[in-house]
Amino acid sequence: GDSVTQMEGPVTLSEEAFLTINCTYTATGYPSLFWYVQYPGEGLQLLLKATKADDKGSNKGFEATYRKETTSFHLEKGSVQVSDSAVYFCALSPSGTYKYIFGTGTRLKVLA
């Protein structure tokens, strides 16, 4: 079945460091891919998405590219801030369906 695998956390970085959170997926067809972010005490918020191969989603300095050949959707940011500290979830939605399959989440802690 379809699945999402994220790198284990927590990830601890200093402010202004480069961030990569790895995400790979298994799915048939062409799913949509998402990154959601969850700040402490809040629900998940969409960070970015990509709906077809080679699409790049971007928002708030974060980027991720839909790589069909490597079945990956890695999240990157060039310079993290303390305010980026949160849990990041990679998710896929099989084409044309309502279902989301979430990864286990990666906790990011950014130190000043």
Add this chain to the structure above:
Amino acid sequence: DAGVIQSPRHEVTEMGQEVTLRCKPISGHNSLFWYRQTMMRGLELLIYFNNNVPIDDSGMPEDRFSAKMPNASFSTLKIQPSEPRDSAVYFCASSPAGGVDEQYFGPGTRLTVT
């Protein structure tokens, strides 16, 4: 827009009691989802409604759990009787366009069953 509204934000109850969680989706969204989040199992979809009709309840753990959506602006998730293993954060999410797009999550209800 007020976003998805959930109440209560926190609920502490004793084993065996009935618990009702409430959700108001974003106006105009026709899809509603209930999720449960735990450390052990991550985010699990419990039930999905489209146009107020339950479409997929395969994630509802057992008969103690039930969900209703009497109209487009309100849904409830009920646990009766509650057990300590039901302790989790329960999220409601809504989506336009039959759920085939971004889901908008509420702030969640943290349930503790003692």
